[in-house]
Amino acid sequence: MKAPSWFAGPIGGALVVALLAAFVVPGMAGDYGIEFATTLVLWIALVQSWVILSGYTGYVSLGHAAFVGAGAYVFILTWGAVPFWFGLVAAGFTSGLLALIVGGPCLRVRGPYFVILTLGVAEFVKYAVINIEASLGKFGRLMIGTPEPVDIYRMAVGLAAIAFVMALVARYSRFGVGLRAIRENEVAAEMTGIRVRWLKVGAFGLSALVPGVVGALMICRTGYFEPLQMFSPQLSLTIITMCVAGGSDNPWGPLIGALFLNILSELLWDSAPELYTVILGVVLVFVVLRMPEGIYGTAVKRLARRSRKAVPGETTP
Amino acid sequence: MGTKNRKITRRTVLAGAAATGASFAIHRRARAVEPVKIGFTMPKTGYLGVACPVAYQAYELWRDQVNAAGGLKIAGSEPRPIEFISYDDQSEPSKTVQIYQKMITQDKVDLLLSPYGTPFHLALGPVAERHKFPIVGSTSNSTLLRDLGVKYMWAGQQAPDVYAPEMVKFMQSVGIDSASMLTLQLPASLEFKKFLTPELEKAGIRLDANDEYPNSITDMTAMVGSVKAAGSKAVLGLSYPLDSALYVKTAREMKIDVPMQLLFIGPALPFFSQQYTGADLEGLMTIGEWSPSQTAWPKAKPFYDAYMAKWNEKPDYLDSVISYASCEILEQAVAKVGLDHEKLREVISTDTFDTIKGPIKFDGNDNVATKPGLLQVQNGELEIVWPKEIATATFKPKQGWS
Amino acid sequence: MIAQLVFVGLTTGAIYALIAVSLNLIYGTMRLLNIGHGDMAMVGAYISFWLFTLADVPPYVSFLIAPAVSGLFGLLLYRGMFAGLLRRVQGDAVEGSSLLVFFGISMVVQNSASLLFSGTPRAYRYFDGIVEFGGIAVTESRLVALAVAVVAIGAVLAFLKFSIWGLGVRALIQNRAASAIVGINVDFAFTFASVVGFALAGLAGAVISMYQAVTPFMGGPYTTVGFVVIILGGLGNINGAIIGGLVVGLLETAGIALTGPNFRDLLIYGVFIAVLMLRPQGLFGRKGAH
Structure with missing residues (x-):
């Protein structure tokens, strides 16, 4: 771990932004503003968690739906039986544990095989939960007495801040160097003595903690749990979309991707409710074709090129 | 709060759109x-x-x-x-x-x-x-x-706790003493099943085949096969539109000859009568208590x-x-x-x-004013066959397929 | 009953195989992960439905028109988008980028269909008589589906095996770097894969529309099955896709007869996961193919 100072700036910044978001925004935004902000912040938490494994190592996972769903399920099972905070933590750790269990065998396959395998695992878990619920005679579960929207929002902000710091530390620590070495060349990484297997499984487990808690907060918002909704593969695809649109080599890209897609869809949804998904699709195609390294990656490159031109001889760090 | 609220979320809206919106509002106010x-x-x-x-x-x-x-x-x-x-x-x-x-x-x-x-x-x-x-x-x-x-x-x-007893009453009224149940694993169907099962038991109606299936189902051959083997007098399909259609397709192939064949949601939908007509549709039942031909409700037909x-x-x-x-x-x-x-x-x-x-x-x-009921396709039209007070036709056993 | 289950499983599996083979052509040659593949089938299904409903065009004519339209769509996409993308992006990045491009295309196609035709399911009747033979009773449309799938897959296999152009495509699927060196026309192979891959998806949709209600969202499950099948059989392996398709088709019918319909997905994904645990490259994939 080279220099904690590397983290100090961004972590301090994240803390300030989070505090501002948690305590200033609710006073300015109305009920709807808070709902929008909650959605946005939960997506930020999700993309930051996803990037730890999939962004840094290149193992693109469609498994986040399973972690969100598993967290939500554990949360509703413990609802009313344990303190609220304990339920949230349990939701996170259950998802993390699930990732550790399936991670070992799953991470033996690579590329598109891994992508579809994680989809398969997520669907398997979904239908397992559907069957368990059906055999228990349950048909959706209600939660009465969920927290107020503004409190859910504040928890979501806290969670997003934690996710961001996790992604940041994972990126710039020795752990992150190992992960990125796996992406560049897994065989070579192994030969230089990096414990590839442990790193990958560890990253998978870490990246599943936050979505478990997101799942719990999501069902707090509607007060209703139903497995088909909570284990939606669409969620996993949307996460990838945000990360690739923003660029997924560091925490900033996904952050920008989440902001970009959420704000864009909010604007379109409001002004063109009929056409907005079509327009969103077109924008997505455009972004991928024009900016193969994502919005953030492309912007950094352009800026670097410009500054190089302005100050000849100077190199960017 | 209203204005502040507006500021935050509208700030990002294109100025042009906001302007048109505003002028539209003014225009509207100007009207009577x-x-x-x-x-x-x-x-x-x-x-x-x-x-x-x-x-x-x-x-x-x-x-x-x-x-x-x-x-x-x-x-x-x-x-x-x-x-x-x-x-x-x-x-x-x-x-x-x-x-x-x-x-x-x-x-x-x-x-x-x-x-x-x-x-x-x-x-x-x-x-x-x-x-x-x-x-x-x-x-x-x-x-x-x-x-x-x-x-x-x-x-x-x-709610199903009111609906289920009515369905069982109907079954008793037409002498049905055994049933097979096929349930889609979605909340509405599962809840219905939960309330229907004890009612069937109470009424002494034997439950033969009793399967659940996921929303991803693409083939019902095995399930309908078990219904055929059971030889029940009723098929209760707690199904949604697309799997209802799948049931009919399979029941035709396997010639399910059961007097009461009920599909939760489906037979009343427009596409169902595009996909199946005549003898296939005839006699199928679904839930509902409405018909345009019920003259007690003058607004129904219009x-x-x-x-x-x-x-x-x-x-x-x-x-x-x-x-x-x-x-x-x-x-x-x-x-x-x-x-x-x-x-x-x-x-x-x-x-x-x-x-x-x-x-x-x-x-x-x-x-509490509406009594839940059942519909049956008769001569290509859906008729109310239960409850008796509002029935527009009497139940006829389903007669095979085309 | 067993004969019925197996036969029905084969008809379902044949359509899965058709979808998987076409998906595999696109992946095998260009490394594009087409998650809009099922939506192409949806387009074919709507073409067949509307032609029949508005102009009384029988589905067997649509079996030619639908693939022509979707094949043209494939050609335009390749020329307009992927030819450029494939020049600029290489390696694993192609897979990631293409996933997203197709996600976008899928959103556009699906939601355009939903805007134009609304979400209402549509259906028509054709080939709906019941045929009986050897203790098996099936709707004619199943037999037609089986026949079309067999002919279409057979034609692709024959082309790949016996024509000099097909040989080039096959070589490309097996070893990309080497095939460019020995002077195989890569652009032709890519164009072929785009056109035929998309055309077969449209054909599958036209066939499916005979026995399943048409909706803007019907493609999703076929995309998922398509991917499960080609991973199961080994990416880029055409024969693997055929066998994989039949395996999944049989699991859906005979498999759930043994275990229960509620286990359908646990069975399919369970087998899928188990196979990848034992053979990380799929049933017929080559070691190190990833």
């Missing part, structure tokens, strides 16, 4: 009567995209009819035309919650109609309660709405004709009818007490309303 804004969401995309048109088509028909007749009658003021503010909730209850908040606090709608489907009603209950904004439910039928304990939302359809004329397809006897009826309830309540939400809540909770499916009256969250 400002429209009544009524908001709702529909799952136009996502897994309910295939199911919801029957509901919003009924809403749109109602709006057009009211506007053609000079506008919505409001107690204490002159009639005003209706303007719908509607959005796609993408089949996600959390989106529904978010959008209804927006419609209440930003779009400042005067009234709300309900979204589509039970989970969406359940998610919306607390929102209605928080904003003290009455919402007459439509396509929701769960006992869970009662558990929610809300005072500003009412269920459109009867609704059917108007819907046919506007959409060139039949209304769904369950969802279109209850959606339209929920509009009628709101309309009559507004005519009586105006747009005040608290007064509306009071009158909706206590009055009896005259709708296309007869009188509707709420006790708590439930409609």
Whole structure:
């Protein structure tokens, strides 16, 4: 771990932004503003968690739906039986544990095989939960007495801040160097003595903690749990979309991707409710074709090129 | 709060769009009567995209009819035309919650109609309660709405605990003593199964094949095979539209010769009679208690004709009818007490309303005036065969396939 | 009953195989992960439905028209988008980028269909008589589906095996770097894969529309099955896709007869996961192919 100072700036910044978001925004935004902000912040938490494994190592996972769903399920099972905070933590750790269990065998396959395998695992878990619920005679579960929207929002902000710091530390620590070495060349990484297997499984487990808690907060918002909704593969695809649109080599890209897609869809949804998904699709195609390294990656490159031109001889760090 | 609120979320809207919006608002105010804004969401995309048109088509028909007749009658003021503010909730209850908040606090709608489907009603209950904004439910039928304990939302359809005993009574009345049950693993079907199973047992009806299947099902050969082997007198398919169609396809192939073949949701939908006609459709049963030929409800036939004329397809006897009826309830309540939400809540909770499916009256969250019933296809038309009081035909055993 | 289950499983599996083979052509040659593949089938299904409903065109004519339209769509997409993308992006990045491009295309196609035709399911009747033979009773449309799938897959296999052009495509699927060196026309192979891959998806949709209601969202499950099948059989392996398709088709019918319909997905994904645990490259994939 080279220099904690590397983290100090961004972590301090994240803390300030989070505090501002948690305590200033609710006073300015109305009920709807808070709902929008909650959605946005939960997506930020999700993309930051996803990037730890999939962004840094290149193992693109469609498994986040399973972690969100598993967290939500554990949360509703413990609802009313344990303190609220304990339920949230349990939701996170259950998802993390699930990732550790399936991670070992799953991470033996690579590329598109891994992508579809994680989809398969997520669907398997979904239908397992559907069957368990059906055999228990349950048909959706209600939660009465969920927290107020503004409190859910504040928890979501806290969670997003934690996710961001996790992604940041994972990126710039020795752990992150190992992960990125796996992406560049897994065989070579192994030969230089990096414990590839442990790193990958560890990253998978870490990246599943936050979505478990997101799942719990999501069902707090509607007060209703139903497995088909909570284990939606669409969620996993949307996460990838945000990360690739923003660029997924560091925490900033996904952050920008989440902001970009959420704000864009909010604007379109409001002004063109009929056409907005079509327009969103077109924008997505455009972004991928024009900016193969994502919005953030492309912007950094352009800026670097410009500054190089302005100050000849100077190199960017 | 309103203006601040506007600032934050509208800041990002293109200036041009904002300007047109503003000038439109001014233009509207300049006109004699400002429209009544009524908001709702529909799952136009996502897994309910295939199911919801029957509901919003009924809403749109109602709006057009009211506007053609000079506008919505409001107690204490002159009639005003209706303007719908509607959005796609993408089949996600959390989106529904978010959008209804927006419609209440930003779009400042005067009234709300309900979204589509039970989970969406359940998610919306607390929102209605928080904003003290009455919402007459439509396509929701769960006992869970009662558990929610809300005072500003009412269920459109009867909950399964009321429906199941009626279904069993019907089965007894036609001498059915054994049944096979096929249940889709979605909340509405599972809840129905939960209440139906003990009722069947109580009535001494033997339950033979009893399978559950996921929404991803693509083939029912094995399941229908077990139904055939069991030789029951009834098939109770607690199914949704697409798997209902799959059942018919498979039952035809395997020549299921069972007098009572009921499919939860499907036979009343327009596409069903595109896919199956004649002998295949004939005799199939579904849930519902409405028919345009019931003369006790003078508004039923005109609704059917108007819907046919506007959409060139039949209304769904369950969802279109209850959606339209929920509009009628709101309309009559507004005519009586105006747009005040608290007064509306009071009158909706206590009055009896005259709708296309007869009188509707709420006790708590439930409609207690309508008795749940069953429909059967006879000569290509859906007829009410239960309850006896409103029946338009008597039950005929299903006679094979084409 | 067993014969019925197996036969029905084969008819279902044949359509899965058709979808998987076409998906595999696109992946095998260009490394594009087409998650809009099922939506192409949806387009074919709507073409067949509307032609029949509005102009009384029988589905067997649509079996030619639908693939022509979707094949043209494939050609335009390749020329307009992927030819450029494939020049600029290489390696694993192609897979990631293409996933997203197709996600976008899928959103556009699906939601355009939903805007144009609404979400209402549509259906028509054709080939709906019941045929009986050897204790099996099936709807004619199943037999037609089986026949079309067999002919179409057979034609692709024959082309790949016996024509000099097909040989080039096959070589490309097996070893990309080497095939460019030995002077195989890569642009032709890519164009071929785009056109035929998309055309076969449209054909599958036209066939499916005979026995399943048409909706804007019907494609999703076929995309998922398509991917499960080609991973199961080994990416880029055409024969593997055929066998994989039949395996999944049989699991859906005979498999759930043994276990129960509620286990359908646990069975399919369970077998899928188990196979990848034992053979990380799929049933017929080559070691190190990833």
